[in-house]
Amino acid sequence: MRRMRIEKAKRIGQIPPYLFAEIDKKKEEMKKKGMDLIDLGIGDPDLPTPKPIIERLKKAAENPKNHRYPAYEGMIEFRNAVAQWYGKRFGVKLDPQAEVLSLIGSKEGIAHIPLAFVDPEDYVLVPSPGYPVYRVSTLFAGGTPYFLPLRKENGFLPNFSEIPKAVLEKTKLLFINYPNNPTSAIAEKPFFEEVVAFAQRHQIIVCHDAAYSEVAFDGYRPLSFLEVRGAKEVGVEFHSLSKTFNMTGWRIGFAVGCGEILAGLGRIKTNIDSGLFQAIQEAGIEALSRFNTPLPEMIQVYERRRDVMVKGLREIGLELDQPKATFYLWIHVPKKYTSTQFATLLLEQVGIVVTPGNGFGETGEGYIRMALTVDQKRLEEAIGRLKRINF
Ligand SMILES: Cc1ncc(COP(=O)(O)O)c(C=O)c1O
Numbered sequence: 001m002r003r004m005r006i007e008k009a010k011r012i013g014q015i016p017p018y019l020f021a022e023i024d025k026k027k028e029e030m031k032k033k034g035m036d037l038i039d040l041g042i043g044d045p046d047l048p049t050p051k052p053i054i055e056r057l058k059k060a061a062e063n064p065k066n067h068r069y070p071a072y073e074g075m076i077e078f079r080n081a082v083a084q085w086y087g088k089r090f091g092v093k094l095d096p097q098a099e100v101l102s103l104i105g106s107k108e109g110i111a112h113i114p115l116a117f118v119d120p121e122d123y124v125l126v127p128s129p130g131y132p133v134y135r136v137s138t139l140f141a142g143g144t145p146y147f148l149p150l151r152k153e154n155g156f157l158p159n160f161s162e163i164p165k166a167v168l169e170k171t172k173l174l175f176i177n178y179p180n181n182p183t184s185a186i187a188e189k190p191f192f193e194e195v196v197a198f199a200q201r202h203q204i205i206v207c208h209d210a211a212y213s214e215v216a217f218d219g220y221r222p223l224s225f226l227e228v229r230g231a232k233e234v235g236v237e238f239h240s241l242s243k244t245f246n247m248t249g250w251r252i253g254f255a256v257g258c259g260e261i262l263a264g265l266g267r268i269k270t271n272i273d274s275g276l277f278q279a280i281q282e283a284g285i286e287a288l289s290r291f292n293t294p295l296p297e298m299i300q301v302y303e304r305r306r307d308v309m310v311k312g313l314r315e316i317g318l319e320l321d322q323p324k325a326t327f328y329l330w331i332h333v334p335k336k337y338t339s340t341q342f343a344t345l346l347l348e349q350v351g352i353v354v355t356p357g358n359g360f361g362e363t364g365e366g367y368i369r370m371a372l373t374v375d376q377k378r379l380e381e382a383i384g385r386l387k388r389i390n391f
Contacts (some may be wrong), residue, residue, distance in 0.1 A: 014139045019358050026347050031198040036384045040101030040370040043328060043355040044288040049297055053245060055111075056286035060279035063209040070275035073266055074102025074254070078281040082239075082254050083286040090224040098259035099232070101266055102276045106211050106240035106253035107133055109265060113236075113255075113270065114141035114173060116264035117205055117348065122172040127158060128361030129182050134362075144328050146171070149363040156185030168202050177209035179222050179325035182360050182369040186325050192228040205261055206235030214244035214293040214326040217303050221294075225324050226257055230281065236261050243327075245287045246298065251282045252276060270359075281351070302327050305372040305379055329370040330357070343368055350385035363366065 023041070030037060060066055073079070079096035086094050086143035093366055094100055109134050118124055120142035126134045128147040146167050158176070178187035178193060199206045208225035215285045216222050225237050236257035242248040269275075278339040286383045309329055319332040333342040339356035346352040346368075357367030373380070 009097040011140055013141075015136055020144075020355065021345065023343055023356065026078070026344060027353055029268075030068050030351060032349060035351045037347075037353055038378055038385070039353040039357045040374065040382065041323065042373065043243075043371040044248050044373055045243060046373050046375065047246045047301060047329070049246050049250070050287070050295070051293065052290055053247070053283050053287045057279055057283040060282035063279070065310065066278035066282070068278075070269045070278045070281065072273070072275045072278060072368065074100070075278060075281050076204060076344065078102055078276075079254075081285040081288045082256065085293075086224070086226075086256060089225055090291060091222055091227045094226075094256055095259070099256055099262065099326055101255045101262045101269075102281065103225040103253040103255055104273060104276055105242060105251040106209065106238040106255075108251075108273070109238050109253065109255045110134065110175075110207070110209060111137045113207055113265050114138050114143055116268045117141035117261075121170060123164070123167050123170050124307070125158070125171055125204070126361075127173040127175060127177060127180075129357060129364030129367075130175070130361055131177060132179050132360065133192060134209075137275070138173075143172070146341045147361060147363070150180070150183060150185070150362065154185040156180055157187060157191055160194070167257065168204075171202060171204050173205045173207060174199065175207050175209065176225075177211070179212040179216065179355050180326055181212065181357070182320070182367075183330045184323035184328045186222060189228060192223065192225050196230045196234055201229065204234075205254070206309045208235060209238040210237050210239045212243055212326045213239065214295070215299070215302065215327055216294055216297060217306065218324065232257050234258065238266075241284055241287055244290070244293055245295070247287070248350055250280055250283070252280050252328075300374055301376075305376055308376055309370065309372065313379075314387070316383070316386050322369050329344075329372070331368050331370065333357075333366055333368055337391070339365055339368055344387070345391065346386070349389050350387060352382055368376045 079100040082100045083094040083096040086092050114137045117139040122143045123146045124138040125148050126145040127150050132354040135145045150156040197254045215223045225231050236255050238255050240253035310345040339358045343354050357364030
């Protein structure tokens with residue numbers, strides 16, 4: 001019998017090459033050689049989910065009512081808890097029926113939203129460097145990403161005046177993300193005001209990814225995009241329980257903001273997924289209504305780790321800003337190396353895994369990213385090892 005040829009769809013071929021492949025291969029090689037790796041490459045919290053959230057899940061999992069298909073937009077009790085948390089945390093009033101949508105993690109919503117609004121020929125404005133899903137979800141919808149460089153001299157904020165008119169005329173959607181992965185930059189009110197004015201002027205839907213809004217240091221409290229007048233008419237904001245409550249594996253997040261935009265995303269979702277396990281939504285209600293965020297104990301741990309690393313890296317001669325938010329350090333690589341060369345050097349010589357900045361987009365070249373998601377002892381060990389390298 002003739003073997004069938006399995007041909008992938010063109011959209012798979014469009015996905016940009018996986019830039020971490022080289023590092024991953026090296027990582028495996030080093031592991032096989034028995035090298036003790038310190039992995040600062042992945043932004044996945046190592047701290048546990050708070051106990052009361054787990055207890056609520058256990059109880060909710062036993063209730064047969066929760067074993068059936070959930071409502072696709074989320075239980076009204078969960079959406080109420082989101083609206084209440086939002087009011088308390090940001091002073092923004094939300095209608096839980098129309099202005100809150102549950103998500104199977106914020107990645108799910110970010111990946112699906114272009115399908116609701118982007119047609120072939122449309123542009124989507126995507127930050128570079130940026131979370132890779134913005135670019136891929138644009139391509140999957142048949143749209144074209146137009147990259148907005150985030151440069152240090154502009155506080156890692158995009159400069160909208162650089163976008164050609166011909167692009168703006170065909171732009172449907174804008175992704176922004178503050179506090180920012182990977183640069184750890186933050187945005188203040190004037191920037192969000194500029195975004196609203198820009199969106200109104202050019203009829204562009206704003207998708208603000210606020211996955212790190214509750215990972216902020218030294219008393220700093222990141223803003224919600226929706227705190228700005230007019231924001232709710234032009235955009236939505238994505239939130240996640242992943243980093244706020246150490247729940248990356250649970251897959252729970254939500255989108256809030258303009259009802260019409262959320263209805264578009266909801267329309268896609270009803271045709272693709274069947275909502276979020278109700279027991280997890282109950283655990284989400286517990287999280288959002290029981291705790292004040294940012295969680296003080298969690299923040300203290302990250303602050304201590306950040307201080308150890310910023311001090312240590314600067315002593316070694318590496319250049320970086322001290323982050324006010326996110327658990328990422330965005331570090332200049334010494335001049336004679338590219339991002340990939342420097343990441344490879346750290347891995348080969350001292351077993352430290354970092355992410356090369358160019359993996360997040362062209363403008364990330366010249367940087368590496370380290371995640372503070374390993375314990376302080378290991379970070380001290382990492383600094384000790386780095387001191388042994390001559391670069
Ligand atoms: C900027 C940003 N947005 C969204 C996500 C997705 O988070 P989740 O799907 O767990 O809510 C991540 C995860 O790393 C992220 O870094």
